[in-house]
Amino acid sequence: MAGRSRAAQLLKQLAATCRCPAHSHMYSAHTYIPGTGHAYGRQTDYAFEMACSNIRYGEGVTREIGMDLQNLGARNVCLMTDRNLSRLPPVTAVLDSLAKHAVKYECYDNVRVEPTDSSFKAAIDFAKKRDFDAYIAVGGGSVIDTCKATNLYACHPEAEFLDFVNAPIGKGKPVTGSLKPLIAVPTTAGTGSETTGVAIFDFEDLKAKTGIANRSLRPTLGMVDPLHTLHMPAQVAANSGFDVLCHALESYTALPYNMRSPCPDNPISRPAYQGSNPVSDVWARHALYMVAKYLKRAVRDPGDVEARSNMHLASVFAGIGFGNAGVHLCHGMSYPIAGNVKNHKAKGYSVDHPLVPHGLSVVLTSPAVFAFTASMCPERHLEAAEILGADVRNVKREDAGCVLADTLRNFLYDLEVEDGLAAIGYVKEDIPALVKGTIPQKRVTKLAPRSHTEEDLTDLFIASMKLY
Numbered sequence: 001m002a003g004r005s006r007a008a009q010l011l012k013q014l015a016a017t018c019r020c021p022a023h024s025h026m027y028s029a030h031t032y033i034p035g036t037g038h039a040y041g042r043q044t045d046y047a048f049e050m051a052c053s054n055i056r057y058g059e060g061v062t063r064e065i066g067m068d069l070q071n072l073g074a075r076n077v078c079l080m081t082d083r084n085l086s087r088l089p090p091v092t093a094v095l096d097s098l099a100k101h102a103v104k105y106e107c108y109d110n111v112r113v114e115p116t117d118s119s120f121k122a123a124i125d126f127a128k129k130r131d132f133d134a135y136i137a138v139g140g141g142s143v144i145d146t147c148k149a150t151n152l153y154a155c156h157p158e159a160e161f162l163d164f165v166n167a168p169i170g171k172g173k174p175v176t177g178s179l180k181p182l183i184a185v186p187t188t189a190g191t192g193s194e195t196t197g198v199a200i201f202d203f204e205d206l207k208a209k210t211g212i213a214n215r216s217l218r219p220t221l222g223m224v225d226p227l228h229t230l231h232m233p234a235q236v237a238a239n240s241g242f243d244v245l246c247h248a249l250e251s252y253t254a255l256p257y258n259m260r261s262p263c264p265d266n267p268i269s270r271p272a273y274q275g276s277n278p279v280s281d282v283w284a285r286h287a288l289y290m291v292a293k294y295l296k297r298a299v300r301d302p303g304d305v306e307a308r309s310n311m312h313l314a315s316v317f318a319g320i321g322f323g324n325a326g327v328h329l330c331h332g333m334s335y336p337i338a339g340n341v342k343n344h345k346a347k348g349y350s351v352d353h354p355l356v357p358h359g360l361s362v363v364l365t366s367p368a369v370f371a372f373t374a375s376m377c378p379e380r381h382l383e384a385a386e387i388l389g390a391d392v393r394n395v396k397r398e399d400a401g402c403v404l405a406d407t408l409r410n411f412l413y414d415l416e417v418e419d420g421l422a423a424i425g426y427v428k429e430d431i432p433a434l435v436k437g438t439i440p441q442k443r444v445t446k447l448a449p450r451s452h453t454e455e456d457l458t459d460l461f462i463a464s465m466k467l468y
Helices: 002-015 061-072 089-100 117-128 141-154 226-231 234-253 278-300 305-325 329-339 358-363 366-376 378-387 397-414 428-438 454-463
Strands: 054-057 077-080 105-108 134-139 182-186 198-203 208-213 221-224
Touching: 054 061, 054 305, 061 089, 061 134, 061 182, 061 221, 077 089, 077 141, 089 134, 089 226, 105 117, 117 141, 117 198, 134 141, 141 182, 141 198, 141 208, 198 329, 208 329, 221 305, 226 305, 234 278, 234 305, 234 329, 234 358, 234 366, 234 378, 278 305, 278 378, 329 358, 329 366, 329 428, 329 454, 366 378, 366 397, 366 454, 378 397, 428 454
Parallel strands: 054 221, 077 105, 077 134, 134 182, 182 221
Antiparallel strands: 198 208
16 A cells, blocks of 8 residues: 555656646546446546567677577578668678577568658568568668568568558558567667657658557567667768657657547557656656757767767667657658658768658757647746756746747757758748648647647748748
8 A cells, every 4th residue: 555655646746747738637537437447438548558679788789689589489580671781780790690699590681761661562572472480670760660560561461551551541450460579779879669669651652651550569679789879970870869859859748648539448449659648758858868968979979989879778768758658740740841852862871862861850840849839838848948958947938939949949050950941952832742741640740739730730831941
């Protein structure tokens, strides 16, 4: 009883930290119907759950991967990476360990940076023709997400591609079958994909990103070896870090879990992205502190092992946070920004196609988005601004959005980020298409703490055309 009372007291203390409209009732008690597990008369959810991959962290820890696969009894392993990484030390370290422990494998290195439905299908077809009993993904979010999707569909050969894709683009069916073990070895410090059950891709017909979200997609193990981040070009480190930044900011300011609707009739239907909650808040807040301390150092000095190692950890922390709380408008709006790319050539990326890196597409709208959402939870926006370096001692609650937006602009300017959407090739006439591509992203946009219309989205894109 003492333990239960202590837990209740801690939750009340967490709830008291924010009295803004979107969060003031986050962790309040509800009336339950005995024997049903459902809150009486509720249209919104009353529970949240935490899911995360097992994480192993340490310099040089990749050398253990061969032993892990032996321990799993794996006899035929699929190693996924991309063609650039296939020649670099992270993949070499994995191959050395596989050879040392006599693990049979086959390599697929045709993963596309910023994958599409076509590139997903190509990887899936590769795996379906082989009898793999385990998977390794060595790379950034593109590789890990491709490997997750490949594992899913290879284990469900009867499924149509759109069966598991998020509604409304796909059917959003629950995953009921088991998947093979997957070990993720992240080489960037951004996506947090090694912790989550989400796989994102460009749906080419709509020129927008969507994805598959189910806890069963989570890697069995995320092997976080900070030595692998030392090979990232500066601009890749920056864009990866911006993804960490927005993961943390969006999950921390997301609609609270018990204001998200509908309340699931069955726990299998509870989404991976549930809304802000007291556990995700801890991870998101700490990730923000780490971004504030280490991101600029990690970008400016590739040899700064401390900074790059800590950004790798920050990516994991933010991944645990947003993997259970979710993201909202920055990510929802980023998908058509990346999907409608014209001729932008991203610095630091060796690709043969136009590319707006995911982290860049997310962060360019962040000043406008958080200026817009701040009225619903100003305390959280002010706290975020303070963590990122702003002096908020004399700031009024109604100015929280402006302060956080200015703080973000200064942060981006210091890292020489492109000056808004116009700098990556967009013009005002493109905005209707960007809005159209955002509308299907309700899985994430509905978690924004402030409701919004198409007109609001239009205004946010206009405000993001130029940052400085």
